[in-house]
Amino acid sequence: EAKAEARPEVRAMPAARRLAKELGLDLSKVVGTGPGGVITVEDVRRAAEAAKRE
Amino acid sequence: MKVVVVGGGPAGYVAAIRAAQLGAEVTLVEEAHLGGECTNWACIPSKALLHMADVFWEVKNSPWARGGVEFDWREAQRAKDAVVARLRGGIEKLLAANGVEVVAGKAEPGDGRAVRVGEREVRFDSLVLATGSLPAPLPGAPFGRRVLDTRRALALEELPKSLFIVGGGAAGVELAVLFAKLGAEVHLAEAMDRLLPAMDKDLGAYLESRLRKLGVKVYTSAAVEKVEEGPRSVKVHLRGGAAEVEYVVVAVGRRPNPGPFAKWVGDVAKVDERMWTGVGQIYAAGDVAGPPYFAHKAYAQGKVAAENAAGRRSFYVQRHVPSVVFTDPEVVSVGYTEEEARRAGYEAASVRVPMSAIGRAVAGGRPEGFVKLVFDRKRGVVLGFHGVGPGLSEIAAEAALAVEFSATVEDLALVIHPHPTVSEALAEAAELALGKPTHVLKP
Amino acid sequence: MKVVVVGGGPAGYVAAIRAAQLGAEVTLVEEAHLGGECTNWACIPSKALLHMADVFWEVKNSPWARGGVEFDWREAQRAKDAVVARLRGGIEKLLAANGVEVVAGKAEPGDGRAVRVGEREVRFDSLVLATGSLPAPLPGAPFGRRVLDTRRALALEELPKSLFIVGGGAAGVELAVLFAKLGAEVHLAEAMDRLLPAMDKDLGAYLESRLRKLGVKVYTSAAVEKVEEGPRSVKVHLRGGAAEVEYVVVAVGRRPNPGPFAKWVGDVAKVDERMWTGVGQIYAAGDVAGPPYFAHKAYAQGKVAAENAAGRRSFYVQRHVPSVVFTDPEVVSVGYTEEEARRAGYEAASVRVPMSAIGRAVAGGRPEGFVKLVFDRKRGVVLGFHGVGPGLSEIAAEAALAVEFSATVEDLALVIHPHPTVSEALAEAAELALGKPTHVLKP
Numbered sequence: 038e039a040k041a042e043a044r045p046e047v048r049a050m051p052a053a054r055r056l057a058k059e060l061g062l063d064l065s066k067v068v069g070t071g072p073g074g075v076i077t078v079e080d081v082r083r084a085a086e087a088a089k090r091e
Numbered sequence: 092m093k094v095v096v097v098g099g100g101p102a103g104y105v106a107a108i109r110a111a112q113l114g115a116e117v118t119l120v121e122e123a124h125l126g127g128e129c130t131n132w133a134c135i136p137s138k139a140l141l142h143m144a145d146v147f148w149e150v151k152n153s154p155w156a157r158g159g160v161e162f163d164w165r166e167a168q169r170a171k172d173a174v175v176a177r178l179r180g181g182i183e184k185l186l187a188a189n190g191v192e193v194v195a196g197k198a199e200p201g202d203g204r205a206v207r208v209g210e211r212e213v214r215f216d217s218l219v220l221a222t223g224s225l226p227a228p229l230p231g232a233p234f235g236r237r238v239l240d241t242r243r244a245l246a247l248e249e250l251p252k253s254l255f256i257v258g259g260g261a262a263g264v265e266l267a268v269l270f271a272k273l274g275a276e277v278h279l280a281e282a283m284d285r286l287l288p289a290m291d292k293d294l295g296a297y298l299e300s301r302l303r304k305l306g307v308k309v310y311t312s313a314a315v316e317k318v319e320e321g322p323r324s325v326k327v328h329l330r331g332g333a334a335e336v337e338y339v340v341v342a343v344g345r346r347p348n349p350g351p352f353a354k355w356v357g358d359v360a361k362v363d364e365r366m367w368t369g370v371g372q373i374y375a376a377g378d379v380a381g382p383p384y385f386a387h388k389a390y391a392q393g394k395v396a397a398e399n400a401a402g403r404r405s406f407y408v409q410r411h412v413p414s415v416v417f418t419d420p421e422v423v424s425v426g427y428t429e430e431e432a433r434r435a436g437y438e439a440a441s442v443r444v445p446m447s448a449i450g451r452a453v454a455g456g457r458p459e460g461f462v463k464l465v466f467d468r469k470r471g472v473v474l475g476f477h478g479v480g481p482g483l484s485e486i487a488a489e490a491a492l493a494v495e496f497s498a499t500v501e502d503l504a505l506v507i508h509p510h511p512t513v514s515e516a517l518a519e520a521a522e523l524a525l526g527k528p529t530h531v532l533k534p
Numbered sequence: 535m536k537v538v539v540v541g542g543g544p545a546g547y548v549a550a551i552r553a554a555q556l557g558a559e560v561t562l563v564e565e566a567h568l569g570g571e572c573t574n575w576a577c578i579p580s581k582a583l584l585h586m587a588d589v590f591w592e593v594k595n596s597p598w599a600r601g602g603v604e605f606d607w608r609e610a611q612r613a614k615d616a617v618v619a620r621l622r623g624g625i626e627k628l629l630a631a632n633g634v635e636v637v638a639g640k641a642e643p644g645d646g647r648a649v650r651v652g653e654r655e656v657r658f659d660s661l662v663l664a665t666g667s668l669p670a671p672l673p674g675a676p677f678g679r680r681v682l683d684t685r686r687a688l689a690l691e692e693l694p695k696s697l698f699i700v701g702g703g704a705a706g707v708e709l710a711v712l713f714a715k716l717g718a719e720v721h722l723a724e725a726m727d728r729l730l731p732a733m734d735k736d737l738g739a740y741l742e743s744r745l746r747k748l749g750v751k752v753y754t755s756a757a758v759e760k761v762e763e764g765p766r767s768v769k770v771h772l773r774g775g776a777a778e779v780e781y782v783v784v785a786v787g788r789r790p791n792p793g794p795f796a797k798w799v800g801d802v803a804k805v806d807e808r809m810w811t812g813v814g815q816i817y818a819a820g821d822v823a824g825p826p827y828f829a830h831k832a833y834a835q836g837k838v839a840a841e842n843a844a845g846r847r848s849f850y851v852q853r854h855v856p857s858v859v860f861t862d863p864e865v866v867s868v869g870y871t872e873e874e875a876r877r878a879g880y881e882a883a884s885v886r887v888p889m890s891a892i893g894r895a896v897a898g899g900r901p902e903g904f905v906k907l908v909f910d911r912k913r914g915v916v917l918g919f920h921g922v923g924p925g926l927s928e929i930a931a932e933a934a935l936a937v938e939f940s941a942t943v944e945d946l947a948l949v950i951h952p953h954p955t956v957s958e959a960l961a962e963a964a965e966l967a968l969g970k971p972t973h974v975l976k977p
């Protein structure tokens with residue numbers, strides 16, 4: 038069965054997980070600003086831009 | 092970019108539409124009916140008939156009903172066929188409007204990057220295999236005149252007087268409810284120690300008690316030893332007993348059906364996160380890619396396969412596939428069970444709310460069953476939702492949202508749930524997880 | 535800490551339980567029945583009867599049904615009363631188990647921090663007023679033998695042959711469906727230009743067309759000019775016409791009922807985010823605090839009031855109160871309408887999916903209505919969900935979760951929704967918002 042990966046530490050929205058995967062970005066390094074610190078797709082976008090600038 | 096899709100079921104038709112939307116030139120090959128198993132012989136006809144049986148059974152068991160209603164199976168079959176025809180027609184229109192070419196016929200591997208349909212070769216840049224699955228037969232009892240698969244059980248010309256259903260998974264228990272409600276003598280055997288063995292163990296046990304109330308004879312840990320077909324009946328031998336019935340229905344499982352494409356992808360089309368089979372430009376989606384066997388999984392995989400086939404990078408990542416069983420009461424399973432969550436490394440806990448605490452269930456006259464919410468004790472994150480109760484099929488999506496959004500039980504409790512609805516069970520479970528329920532007592 | 539709660543409806547009983555859980559010593563005063571309007575005379579009995587009428591009507595209109603069923607209204611009343619008694623009994627047990635003292639009687643303001651119940655003075659540190667609302671009368675037509683409020687309409691001894699319902703809000707349209715399905719001649723008048731005037735305008739228009747199909751005579755922009763009660767009938771005059779019926783049912787609205795406590799808090803208990811009335815240690819929750827008049831709002835406010843009354847700091851912030859109307863088809867409204875979202879400064883857009891695209895609705899024989907998803911064009915955030923269709927009441931909570939979570943349409947589309955369920959309408963709407971629907975065409 039297609040169960041989630043065992044990564045209890047990362048809380049992220051589905052679109053954020055998908056974009057991170059497409060960009061090859063490690064979600065555990067993204068700071069979440071959604072409800073209760075959940076990572077949103079915008080957080081991933083911001084993190085990706087920041088990574089590009091570095 | 093030329094994409095060929097083989098199979099017009101949920102995985103295939105959705106893949107074809109999505110690929111066309113992304114600009115690909117798409118040909119879909121289907122040898123039987125658009126809509127596949129699901130629309131024509133499985134999900135839709137079973138739910139159409141179950142709905143009619145539910146209404147019939149309810150009116151038979153309602154104090155307000157005066158007079159006698161009888162169930163006309165032939166009319167029900169006609170109504171069911173009309174539902175199927177309507178949905179199939181809708182799929183045809185969607186494919187046409189999206190510019191998908193539909194070719195009727197059986198596809199086979201062609202030379203190089205091509206499939207053959209009869210005389211015609213259709214070349215592809217990428218191929219999506221969506222050829223579905225076939226029913227697994229019962230060892231020693233091949234499908235025949237009185238040994239039916241689920242397709243034929245749902246399309247019998249006459250309502251059978253008695254049935255022996257082999258297999259206590261989703262399809263088997265749904266058929267048991269359907270025919271029991273319509274008055275047939277129903278036997279149901281499951282080889283494992285409980286019904287719905289793939290789900291949280293309390294669910295199958297509860298469902299079994301309800302099936303018994305409907306008059307179904309349930310056998311668990313029960314291996315069928317022999318099936319003897321006679322002219323007017325069929326006899327099923329189990330250890331310690333036998334039953335003579337009109338038909339045996341085999342619902343012991345499905346197996347992927349790559350058909351002639353096994354030559355390219357093997358007997359089960361193994362896929363990676365992009366639905367790629369690892370072979371050439373061949374993707375696979377739906378039942379042919381292996382379990383779980385659900386139309387909604389087929390849809391999700393079909394989209395990802397199409398996106399990749401059409402040249403995008405797309406992933407089928409970290410998604411839970413909800414299980415819904417349309418019995419009475421309905422059974423749902425979303426995300427982790429408590430045991431699975433523990434195995435995955437969570438400090439898992441769970442709470443349980445009986446449906447008798449939920450006004451809507453009581454007002455509908457059916458305060459049966461319970462829901463379980465599984466969460467992470469440390470941070471309160473919702474990990475799973477499992478339940479058996481009337482109307483729960485429509486709550487599964489909310490639970491799936493909570494799980495996929497990494498919601499905490501507090502997030503869930505703070506969302507105002509309309510009253511009176513079954514969905515309040517989820518909110519109440521969240522309050523219970525927080526230690527402050529208002530409609531049940533703390534254990 | 536001593537907390538007194540006045541009123542044992544949804545706001546009051548929940549407040550009492552929550553305050554007790556937080557360690558307060560709690561007394562609840564109720565002059566009629568625990569459960570309040572909702573459990574005894576409104577939400578629950580109406581839904582119990584509507585459910586029975588739905589089943590009756592469906593069996594009358596099903597091709598598979600042979601024979602004649604009649605609806606026994608007296609038995610239905612008994613079944614409804616049993617549902618109410620069961621839920622009321624549950625509330626009694628919950629209050630007792632949480633250690634809440636329940637005092638029967640009418641509470642009035644006492645001297646200083648005390649309420650009076652008959653001879654008894656009950657002192658409090660904080661007070662939660664949860665005294666609910668009363669039905670607003672129709673100007674010029676006081677409640678009487680043939681001019682009924684919703685309570686009496688739901689408890690009539692005989693099924694009426696004809697009814698004139700004044701008021702096309704939730705309660706009015708629900709009653710219209712109930713009695714029309716049971717075969718009564720039903721008139722329904724609404725003063726505004728459409729039914730359900732508080733909701734997205736397409737919803738009321740669609741519902742009106744369905745009510746007409748059920749045989750309801752609908753009058754909009756229709757002010758009742760005169761009501762004449764006769765011995766055996768009552769005549770209702772509208773501009774341009776009149777109707778003679780057995781009963782008039784007035785469902786034109788509710789008004790807060792502080793009763794004798796108006797002396798302390800005024801005619802509507804105005805509250806801040808902590809449910810504080812601004813007066814002494816007095817909190818208010820539910821209908822007495824003004825619209826919207828929903829039990830689920832009463833629950834949510836009751837909890838916040840209790841938390842503050844028991845000495846915590848708790849806020850009722852930024853929460854959408856879903857509206858659900860249990861007609862056939864059901865009507866739901868969650869979050870912002872497109873217009874409201876624009877006014878709130880969003881670049882709002884919306885998409886619409888017909889229920890005929892949803893397999894579950896077709897399989898249930900009722901592919902009626904549509905859903906609308908409202909979202910922010912810039913970031914894709916889900917802002918609202920509005921719809922009319924069978925089974926939508928159970929989808930409202932999922933939509934509420936999406937709105938409260940600031941989910942994007944992509945988040946929603948990526949959650950796998952089980953097939954076949956009504957909830958797929960939400961997923962399909964999200965795909966449409968993304969421009970890649972697979973079960974409807976792009977407009």
Ligand SMILES: Cc1cc2nc3c(=O)[nH]c(=O)nc-3n(C[C@H](O)[C@H](O)[C@H](O)COP(=O)(O)OP(=O)(O)OC[C@H]3O[C@@H](n4cnc5c(N)ncnc54)[C@H](O)[C@@H]3O)c2cc1C
Nearest residue numbers: 098100101102122127128129133198223377378384385386
């Ligand atoms: C009784 C029953 C009830 C079910 N109820 C539900 C339910 O309620 N909800 C749910 O989610 N799932 C349900 N399922 C499972 C569901 O039917 C499947 O998961 C779903 O149909 C899989 O979709 P698919 O597109 O992968 O395959 P299929 O639907 O099997 O479609 C495959 C298509 O490919 C065609 N095909 C195969 N080989 C070729 C070829 N070589 N050339 C051309 N065409 C070919 C076939 O004719 C078929 O149309 C049920 C199953 C059964 C048996």
Ligand SMILES: Cc1cc2nc3c(=O)[nH]c(=O)nc-3n(C[C@H](O)[C@H](O)[C@H](O)COP(=O)(O)OP(=O)(O)OC[C@H]3O[C@@H](n4cnc5c(N)ncnc54)[C@H](O)[C@@H]3O)c2cc1C
Nearest residue numbers: 541543544545565570571572576641666820821827828829
């Ligand atoms: C026909 C109808 C159908 C409805 N259906 C729904 C629905 O499906 N869903 C929904 O969410 N809402 C529905 N509502 C609205 C819902 O009933 C109310 O919003 C809800 O009851 C409000 O709860 P409350 O606790 O504020 O007040 P109430 O339920 O009115 O309870 C107030 C209680 O206070 C008691 N009381 C008042 N004054 C005193 C006093 N001085 N001393 C002692 N006791 C006192 C009363 O006896 C009463 O029991 C419906 C309303 C109507 C009329």
